[in-house]
Amino acid sequence: MYTYEEFSKLINQYISEQKYARSPQSLYDPIVYDLSLGGKRVRPILMLMAANLYKKEIHTFLSTAFAMEICHNFTLLHDDLMDQSERRRGKPTVYKKWSANAAILSGDAMLVLAYKYLAMTKSEKKNEIFDVFSDAILEVCEGQQFDMDYEHRDDVSEEEYITMIRLKTSVLLAASLKIGALLGGASAKDASALYNFGIQIGLSFQLMDDYLDVYGDPQVFGKNLGGDILCNKKTYLLIKALEMADADTKLQLIGWINRDVFVNTEKIIAVTELYNKIGVKEFCLEKMKEYYNNGLQYLEKVSLPAEQKCELKNLSERLLNRNM
């Protein structure tokens, strides 16, 4: 069994060796830039870990693992353009550094590259792997669309929100685990349990993201607090607050949402105080724990001795605690 650090080294080494760039440079430069921005490589590592549960030798799966990472970066690249996000991993995003058109076209080429690496997969389950992969990307697109649609609505329910983050965040983590399991030769039951483990861990991960934006330690979190509050992002905290607030508190919250002119720190402090008054902090922590424990229960269902599954368990813990 490899450790997290070994997996990380393996996939980063593999990525750095790949020669996929052709001509014109103007198409491939943004792709090389984007794929060398780093990141935690969570999806390929989850895939390799799942495969490694069943197979000792996992080097032949690196192309498939890279396909998961390219695919993830493709979705971020297009999302950053759609959301007009100017920075990613401390660097300017592709659309900011080059142009919107570069982001569109280089992103498209990345998705094709992901399929080309996926096509290198050697497995008798290749057809099923392709289906899991395509379904996951389609669901990420659906999640991103829900997210954009919800921007214009003030009545998004908790259920709708969970559906959205499941599609946008969880599904690709889950698909990575399932594809790894299929590559390793897991039973259908194990592959499905690992998929569901990924779904639940992804949900708790996203709720933690929402939580840390308001209640995190900026030193640890790596970015300023309150970013979601300032742009009225529909997070679990906001949705739950709108649902649970009494009439008067709700009016105050909506007042802040609709205000065009404000001092940033004042809005952050005021909305955080409303959150505290309504008590959504505890709800969010509770829900996070619930999904995390659901995830562990699915992991337990995987028919292998607990000690073999500890790397996956550790990784999900580190993911949740942002300790990586």
Added chain:
Amino acid sequence: MYTYEEFSKLINQYISEQKYARSPQSLYDPIVYDLSLGGKRVRPILMLMAANLYKKEIHTFLSTAFAMEICHNFTLLHDDLMDQSERRRGKPTVYKKWSANAAILSGDAMLVLAYKYLAMTKSEKKNEIFDVFSDAILEVCEGQQFDMDYEHRDDVSEEEYITMIRLKTSVLLAASLKIGALLGGASAKDASALYNFGIQIGLSFQLMDDYLDVYGDPQVFGKNLGGDILCNKKTYLLIKALEMADADTKLQLIGWINRDVFVNTEKIIAVTELYNKIGVKEFCLEKMKEYYNNGLQYLEKVSLPAEQKCELKNLSERLLNRNM
């Protein structure tokens, strides 16, 4: 052997029966709209024709044929956004009717849908078909990037231009033919000859497009003449004119290109007169004929009796004469 009209009916019937739309509607509505705008369905028909050269029963190949059409429409959808084209087939483009974000995300989902339909392919050559498909899309992206890069250059050579239109236009036609051939069970030699037939026909088709914009009959052409001239589009005519003009004529041509304020009809008449003086009309017709004949030579190399290949020959003739 099916006729062109029968193929057309088959693929349109198939497309109208497909239920690929899921939730959210805001993601799938633009896709349904885009795929029902019509069009000549040239790529799926070429694919089916190539398969039909070798196999009588081609109904099982309809999903693969649809994949070619989705893929083509995906490239148009994103191109229309990048080029800010407001109309396509007489209707508003997706980015105009919805938004830039809708065009990006629904386009992405279309590419995944294309792969999902491609994955339904039942063939022992499935791996090779996937490779031909992915390479073709990647090359279309490369062609679109070259096209955008060339907008800012006044020294594009004929060779560079031909490379660009080969990637942007020819390759997907060629890939459709090759995939059809592989599905039908053609020899590698025949599959390659059909691919090259598609490349050459595609080049002559694109040159005809450039030609008709200046010299076409607007009644037949279906749009106003001179659109390429007005936006200084790097067409074969313009590139060849810049290459062949004497110093004085070139200065006049560049004068029109750089002029910010002009009366549309005056610019069209003036540039057309310069083209006539330089003689690029004949060069374009010559080149077009050359590629067309090259194409027919490749078709002849396909090891089948001439009468079996007449539907393909007729289609390429109709394509060139826009008689369909």
